[in-house]
Structures are given as structure tokens and as C-alpha cells.
Amino acid sequence: MSTLVHPQANGQVESSNKIIVNNLKKRLDKKKGGWAEELSFVLLADRTTYKVATEAVIPTEVVIPTVRYLLQDHENDDKILAQDRDTIDELRDLDKICIAAHEQKIIKAYNKNIRVRRFQIGDLVLRKTFQNTKDPSAGKLAPKWEGPYLIDVEAGKGEYWLATLEGDDFPRSWNALHVKAFYM
Structure with a gap:
């Protein structure tokens, strides 16, 4: 990253980024695709390391x-x-x-x-659409929510099994973050 406002700092930023990248490479010997999980640890180590010129x-x-x-x-x-x-x-x-x-x-x-959303069995809800559930031909104006569906079973804390209005079950449970109440 470079800046036009303070061009004299560009070398310092590149030097700092080089240290972060090298530390990431050291931690990723065995898990090449897991850099996103390791980045926070590398940044924490970089920020908490005592740096002084000798x-x-x-x-x-x-x-x-x-x-x-x-x-x-x-x-x-x-x-x-x-x-x-x-x-x-x-x-x-x-x-x-x-x-x-x-x-x-x-x-x-x-x-x-x-704010945790709580639903009861039998409540009508809408399910958030994801990339794999959207109609690809709809483009930007595709609906963000689909449904309505029924809450069939509470699977755990904030997790629900959904069913269609005809009673057909979905193959997996849904988190309450991806479901919202539907009012008729």
C-alpha cells in the first residue's frame, strides 16, 4: 500500500507488509489455503512485538x-x-x-x-437467498428472501428445521440469522 500524501512513508509501509507476509509464509507451511485464519495471529504478533532500533x-x-x-x-x-x-x-x-x-x-x-431471533414451531418465516439458491437470470433485482416456510423443529439454540407450506422438509437446518418472520 502506498500513499500520495506522505510519499516518504511508502518504503516503511512496504517494509512492514514484507514482514507480515514473511511471517504468514512461515505459519502456512502445512496449510496453504488457510491464510485468512492465520492472519489475525500474525497481525497480533506483529503489533505486540517490541521493536526498537539497536x-x-x-x-x-x-x-x-x-x-x-x-x-x-x-x-x-x-x-x-x-x-x-x-x-x-x-x-x-x-x-x-x-x-x-x-x-x-x-x-x-x-x-x-x-439480537437473537426466536421463533415458535409453526411460525411462518422467510429464508435468505444465497448465491446457490438465487435464480442466475434475475440479476441485481433478484429477491433477497424466499418463502414463506414453516418452522418445523427447533434444532438448537437459534437453529431451526424448515418445511414448505405443503409439509416438505428441507435437507438441513437454518440459523436464525438467515431467517426472518413473515406476516400475512
């Missing part, structure tokens, strides 16, 4: 020390590394708790606007 020390700075090299505390680095190894399990547990809390917030926000 300072390179050129070899001459080691032989002829500069002020920058002298100010670094090399003995303390080993102590910090040992402390990080000791606390990594606790940090992982805290991260898992934060991720679970975030997922709960997302689920709560998503489910806030969902």
Missing part, C-alpha cells in the same frame, strides 16, 4: 573505546539477562491474563448489538 558498535570502538562504549555497563547486562530468564514465566502468565481480558472485552462489545 545501536551497532563498530569494531574500532572496541579497540579504541569511545565515550558511548565506555558508558555501557557490561557487567549489569548479565544480571539483567539472568533476571529476565527468572521472570519470563510470570511475564508470560501476565500476558495470557491480559490477552484473555482483551478477548472478553471484544466478545462483550460484539455481543452487545446482537
Whole structure:
């Protein structure tokens, strides 16, 4: 993706996209067609990875020390590394708790606007048409709903078996999201 407003950022965007694509390729070794399921995990990993530019020390700075090299505390680095190894399990547990809390917030926000449709056996309903059930010759003006049908059996939470008005059953159940009430 490139932008005309900030052309200097085009290289940064392409670099970021390259990292995401490479990480996707690594995760898709066995399941080539499942990139859509893996994308959210790769994006989460990319967004939560700590990114900071490291300072390179050129070899001459080691032989002829500069002020920058002298100010670094090399003995303390080993102590910090040992402390990080000791606390990594606790940090992982805290991260898992934060991720679970975030997922709960997302689920709560998503489910806030969902209104479950409930039907009784014998109710008249319309069924949403899909690409395989539409008349291909109808074009854009094809009806979006077909029916009416009867609710024959409640198969589960929000799932119903439909029947035609003559009593013929359909070969599978329908989710309440794809069915709406029909009033005569």
C-alpha cells in the first residue's frame, strides 16, 4: 500500500507488509489455503512485538573505546539477562491474563448489538437467498428472501428445521440469522 500524501512513508509501509507476509509464509507451511485464519495471529504478533532500533558498535570502538562504549555497563547486562530468564514465566502468565481480558472485552462489545431471533414451531418465516439458491437470470433485482416456510423443529439454540407450506422438509437446518418472520 502506498500513499500520495506522505510519499516518504511508502518504503516503511512496504517494509512492514514484507514482514507480515514473511511471517504468514512461515505459519502456512502445512496449510496453504488457510491464510485468512492465520492472519489475525500474525497481525497480533506483529503489533505486540517490541521493536526498537539497536545501536551497532563498530569494531574500532572496541579497540579504541569511545565515550558511548565506555558508558555501557557490561557487567549489569548479565544480571539483567539472568533476571529476565527468572521472570519470563510470570511475564508470560501476565500476558495470557491480559490477552484473555482483551478477548472478553471484544466478545462483550460484539455481543452487545446482537439480537437473537426466536421463533415458535409453526411460525411462518422467510429464508435468505444465497448465491446457490438465487435464480442466475434475475440479476441485481433478484429477491433477497424466499418463502414463506414453516418452522418445523427447533434444532438448537437459534437453529431451526424448515418445511414448505405443503409439509416438505428441507435437507438441513437454518440459523436464525438467515431467517426472518413473515406476516400475512
